[in-house]
């Protein structure tokens with residue numbers, strides 16, 4: 001049994017990215033459902049302030065951001081890999097999809113016909129609460145209008161369709177890669193918008209590819225309660241090995257604050273215990289989660305010494 005826990009919720013595109021990766025690798029995993037909006041006391045007990053979805057946990061190690069969690073899953077089960085040697089640009093395409101494409105499909109899907117489908121069956125108060133939760137989350141971002149997003153999505157889908165038009169099964173060629181999962185979770189969200197997914201109809205190679213990725217399924221999830229996950233963190237006696245590499249601007253044991261540089265810029269404070277060009281790791285303590293190591297990707301996160 002794999003001991004990896006994914007904290008996620010059903011409607012979260014970035015969670016779908018990882019669920020599909022579990023399907024691709026046919027992995028067992030443990031599934032903790034988290035709230036869609038704040039408050040999220042159990043998530044924050046584990047992360048120290050990072051509220052985005054999903055997060056992953058193994059014992060008292062907590063992993064934020066799907067860019068890092070995908071690498072963790074790939075280390076856990078190396079085959080089939082998400083990072084095939086023949087596709088060195090796959091992580092760059094994934095990064096484009098997780099940022100630019102994601103912030104195109106959100107306003108595109110949230111046009112009235114799509115939002116009505118996404119929120120069908122929910123009471124008006126729940127929809128209002130969702131909107132008020134997400135407003136500060138994206139404050140300061142210049143969001144695309146529906147017109148902007150529709151034009152851009154059509155353009156991007158045409159490029160993706162052309163990439164697949166030579167009959168290749170996956171975006172980067174014969175082997176699936178992280179690029180497939182980052183693009184697929186964005187397209188999955190558009191499909192949640194019901195009628196607005198008609199935009200895919202003009203792109204037959206893309207549509208066939210999307211069906212192929214979504215058919216991978218979610219692997220073998222086993223439900224777990226949030227209090228069990230917290231107890232597992234509190235009971236853990238060791239952490240994954242990490243250290244602070246020299247020459248990267250910070251010293252082991254230093255008090256630092258790590259903050260996402262894009263949106264949802266909630267700072268996490270702690271003691272620096274790990275730093276490389278790939279990740280930054282903070283040690284912090286919580287009354288319920290115990291002494292936790294919180295891992296972030298290095299790219300896309302700002303590290304500041306507490307006194308600076």
Ligand SMILES: N[C@@H](CCC(=O)N[C@@H](CS)C(=O)NCC(=O)O)C(=O)O
Pocket residue numbers: 011012013014015036037038051052053054064065066067098137264
């Ligand atoms: N860069 C992050 C982005 C995660 C993200 O934006 N997740 C969305 C849901 S799919 C989110 O956090 N929404 C607010 C929330 O769930 O509280 C990652 O790759 O994990």
